Amino acid sequence: MFAARRLSLARPAASRLFHSSPRVCIKVGDAIPDVELMENSPGNKISLANELKGNGVIVGVPAAYSPSCSESHIPGYINSPKLKAAGSVFVVSVNDAFVMKAWGKSLDPSGKSGIRFLADPSVAFTKALDLSFDGSSIFGGDRSKRYALVVKDGVIKEIHVEPDNTGLNVSAAEKVL
Template identity: 55%
Template sequence: MQLITKSALKLPVTYSFRALARSYATVGDKIPSTSVHENSPGNEVDLSKETAKGKSILVGVPGAFSPGCSQKHIPGYIKNSDAFKNKGYDQIFVLAVNDPFVTKAWGEELTDKNGKSSIRFLADSTGAFAKDLDLLFDATKVFGNERSKRYALVVEDGKITETFIEPDNTSVDKSDATKVLEKI
């Protein structure tokens, strides 16, 4: 029996590279039916059903009561809620990886400070909704657990038609309400 060494084979070496596209929520994706909660753990909301007809905006934030979310990001949506409505967007949902009691209190505080609006504040308590959209990131150093990336998704008849996802997860730039309004 004769042994063949690697050097004796002299096989050509080929390299291939494959660019992996980000798998974040993309245009054409359906909104997942993962339950989130409004005001209390007993009030489940299925956003796939809520957004099945018409136009909606989903706004994801890293955390309720955090500075970027409370001082700039969500106040912009509250102040511009009529402008979104004038463009045919009937519903705006704000989602945070917090419990429903926190998101309820946060929504009440923001609307008291920034004017009443029809924006609904929802708790993605476990981050499952954000995970289903591949919009969850490790924020343990700041928030103690995984949190939602900052984003805005434009949804028509249950499908994403535009995405505004912050590349660094937390800045308020691409997903700013005025920038979203300019593009829709």
């Protein structure tokens, strides 16, 4: 009995892991970290620090193909009349490059939106932004909080991070664009 009680004290409840959101350490005025991400395949590495020289938005999601990401969050950006004025728009998720490529094609088959889907399989970019959380109870490991960063010339101008990590309110296209 003591061992079982000790085990239960050692592991926080899954719901607390999933919805707990520590303070975000990135700040307005910070530079985008120079961390390699993957686009379309593991061999195609890019750095958003190099890509975002003008206006842009980085949208972070917990998982490709998850219901909120696929049904509301990213389609809100794809279908927004304000998308073109936002500059370069990137969707980043802790998935592999092949998943992100397929997900991008499923959401925007023609590619007309211009949104680029990037993979952060090692969580390096997400952790450099201090926007990861332990999603093992739902996703099997560390994941990205749901967020949107408005960027100008590689510097963060606005930060929109969902307070519960995965909800869809402050990072929605209509609130960011």
